[in-house]
Amino acid sequence: MEAFPVIDMEKLNGEERAATMEMIKDACENWGFFELVNHGMSHELMDTVERLTKEHYKKCLEQRFKEMVESKGLEAVQSEINDLDWESTFFLRHLPVSNISEIPDLQDDYRKAMKEFALKLEELAEQLLDLLCENLGLEKGYMKKAFYGSQGPTFGTKVSSYPPCPRPELIKGLRAHTDAGGIILLFQDDKVSGLQLLKDGEWIDVPPLKHSIVINIGDQLEVITNGKYQSVMHRVIAQSDGNRMSLASFYNPGSDAVIYPAPALVEKEGEQNQVYPKFVFEDYMKLYAGLKFQAKEPRFEAMKTIKTPVNLGSIATV
Numbered sequence: 348m349e350a351f352p353v354i355d356m357e358k359l360n361g362e363e364r365a366a367t368m369e370m371i372k373d374a375c376e377n378w379g380f381f382e383l384v385n386h387g388m389s390h391e392l393m394d395t396v397e398r399l400t401k402e403h404y405k406k407c408l409e410q411r412f413k414e415m416v417e418s419k420g421l422e423a424v425q426s427e428i429n430d431l432d433w434e435s436t437f438f439l440r441h442l443p444v445s446n447i448s449e450i451p452d453l454q455d456d457y458r459k460a461m462k463e464f465a466l467k468l469e470e471l472a473e474q475l476l477d478l479l480c481e482n483l484g485l486e487k488g489y490m491k492k493a494f495y496g497s498q499g500p501t502f503g504t505k506v507s508s509y510p511p512c513p514r515p516e517l518i519k520g521l522r523a524h525t526d527a528g529g530i531i532l533l534f535q536d537d538k539v540s541g542l543q544l545l546k547d548g549e550w551i552d553v554p555p556l557k558h559s560i561v562i563n564i565g566d567q568l569e570v571i572t573n574g575k576y577q578s579v580m581h582r583v584i585a586q587s588d589g590n591r592m593s594l595a596s597f598y599n600p601g602s603d604a605v606i607y608p609a610p611a612l613v614e615k616e617g618e619q620n621q622v623y624p625k626f627v628f629e630d631y632m633k634l635y636a637g638l639k640f641q642a643k644e645p646r647f648e649a650m651k652t653i654k655t656p657v658n659l660g661s662i663a664t665v
Contacts, residue, residue, distance in 0.1 A: 351378075351380075351381075351382065351551065351552075351553065351554055352370060352373065352374035352378055352380070352381040352382065353382045353383075353384060353554075353556070354367060354370055354371055354374070354381050354382065354384070355367065355384050355385050356383055356384070356385050356386045356387065357385040359478075368478070368481065368482060371478060371479075371482060375479065375482070375576040376576060378544070378546060378579070379544065379563055379564045379576070379577050379578060380544050380553060380561065380562065380563045380579060380581070381561075381562050382553070382554070382559045382560070382561050383471075383559060383561075383562060384556065384558070384559050386471055386559075386560050387467075387470075387471065388464075388467045388468075388471065388558075388560070390558050392460065392463060392464060392467065393464075393534065393558055395460050396460050396461065396464050396534070396594070397534075397536075397592060399454070399456065399457040399460055400457075400506060400508075400592055400594065401508075401590070401592055402457075403452070403453065403454070403457055404435065404590070404592075406452075408435050408508065409435075409510070411435070412435040412508075412510055419431075421433075421513075421514075421518065422513050422514075424514055424517050424518065425517075426517065427517045427518075428517060428518045429522070431518065432518075432519060432520060432521045432522060432583075433509060433510070433512045433515075433519065433520050433521075434507050434508065434509050434520055434521055434583070435507065435508045435509075435510065436505055436507045436508075437450065437505075437506050438503055438504070438505055438506070439461060439465070439503055439504045439506065440501075440502075440503040441465040441469065441502045441503055441504065441596075442469070442499060442500055442501055442502035442503075443498045443499050443500075443601070445465075447461055447462055447465075461504070464534075464594075465502070465504065465596070468502075468504075468532050468598075469502055469598065471532060471560065472502070472529075472530055472532055472596075472598035473491055473598075475530060475562065476490035476491055476494075476530060476598075477490070477491075479568070479572075479576070483572060483575065483609070483612065484611065484612075484615075485609055485612070489609065490529075490568075490571065493571055493600070493604070493606065494529055494567075494598075494599070494600040494604055495600075495601060496601025496602060496603045496604035496605075497601065497603050498601050498602075498603075499601055500529070500598060500600060500601055500604075501528075501597075501599045501600065501601055501602060502596065502597065502598050502599065503597055503599075504595065504596040504597075505593075505594075505595045505596075505597070506593075507521075507592070507593040507594075507595070508590055508591070508592060509521075509539075509541060509583060509585060509586065509590065509593065510590050511586065511587055511589060511590065512585035512586065512587060513587070515584065515585040515586055515587050518585055519582055519583065519584065519585060520541055520582075520583030520584055520586075520591070521582055521583035522582060522640045523545070523580045523581065523582040523640065524580065524581070524582070524639050524640050525565070525566055525578040525579060525580055525581075525643045526563065526565040526566065526578060526597065527565060527566050527567070527599075527631065527632060527635040527639070528565040528566070528567055528597045528598070528599030528600070529565050529567045529568055529598050529599045529600060530562065530563075530564065530565060530568060530598050531562065531563045531564075531565055531595055531596070531597055531598075532560050532561075532562060532595075532596045533560065533561040533562075533563070533593065533594065533595045533596070534560055534561075534593075534594040534596075535553075535555060535561060535591070535592070535593050535594075536555060536589075536591045536592040536593065537555045537556060537557040537558075537559075538555065538589065539555070539589035539590065540552060540553075540554070540555050540584075541583045541585070541586055542561070542581065542582075543581060543584060544563075544579050544580070544581040545579060545580040545581065546579070550582070553581075563578070563579065563581065564576050564577065564578050564579065565578050565597070565599070566578045566631070566635075566643055566646070566647075567599065567600055567606050567628065567631075569623070569643075570606050570607065570608060570623040570624075570647070571606065571607070571608060571609055572608070572609065572612060573608035573612045573613055573620070573621060573622065573623060574622055574623065575612065578643060599628070600628040601628065602628060602629040602632075603627060603628070603629060604627070604628045605625060605626070605627055605628075606625070606626055606627075606628055607623065607624070607625035607626075608621050608622075608623050623647055624647065624651040626650040626653060630650065630653050631646070631650060634646055634649055634650070
């Protein structure tokens with residue numbers, strides 16, 4: 348098996364830029380996932396976020412998770428469970444309006460660190476979208492405009508803990524799915540593994556690397572690139588020891604953004620090759636909510652039957 352793609356972003360600034368861009372292109376076309384090192388985010392900030400996330404789980408969420416496990420009798424399960432995930436989660440919204448100040452139980456230093464972390468990730472997401480545009484031959488800023496809608500992109504973080512599981516062979520940490528949104532930036536535990544992606548019919552481990560950010564392609568990027576880049580099925584395997592931390596940040600289109608294949612890419616391949624419909628992102632999310640753990644193709648098909656606004660015009664510029 349070829350090695351999981353790890354991209355050193357510092358090499359974008361020197362003579363290895365062309366080779367590094369080629370690695371990103373290959374990862375987007377053949378993996379749907381890659382891992383970034385030297386991405387510009389301070390290790391000190393990442394260490395602070397990790398420490399505070401783990402402290403918050405211990406103090407505020409661990410007992411609640413144990414009670415949920417007990418109430419559902421999960422410690423004694425005998426057969427595979429297919430409708431439940433072995434995870435403890437909460438959500439932070441950053442854009443268009445942050446809700447960090449409204450989340451109960453968060454300490455002030457945790458709120459402050461997460462706000463700073465989110466700002467850095469937002470910058471990184473936009474930088475990556477421009478790198479993808481460059482590789483695709485799209486004008487700089489095209490992806491950001493495509494995501495913009497009337498109020499800018501939506502951006503939020505799912506903070507997850509995957510506690511030790513007594514029967515990891517019977518319960519997934521998180522069942523297999525593709526991500527509905529745009530580009531996903533994951534800060535994952537570097538000691539406890541568990542994330543896997545499906546490639547060529549095999550489940551491949553996403554290696555836990557200290558201070559790395561894992562990137563994956565969401566369904567909306569698949570549509571905008573007209574299938575050149577694909578969202579990929581992935582899952583989290585529950586572990587019998589260790590508590591895995593996962594902060595998945597989703598840089599997504601605005602709720603009213605109209606998503607469709609980039610005309611420049613369709614023209615390159617010929618009109619008849621536009622295989623994805625035009626739809627409003629919020630409509631897709633409503634459909635996805637009930638079908639997350641099923642194949643993505645029927646979702647795209649279903650969107651062909653949903654009427655979109657008539658006066659779409661060109662993509663609004665920022």
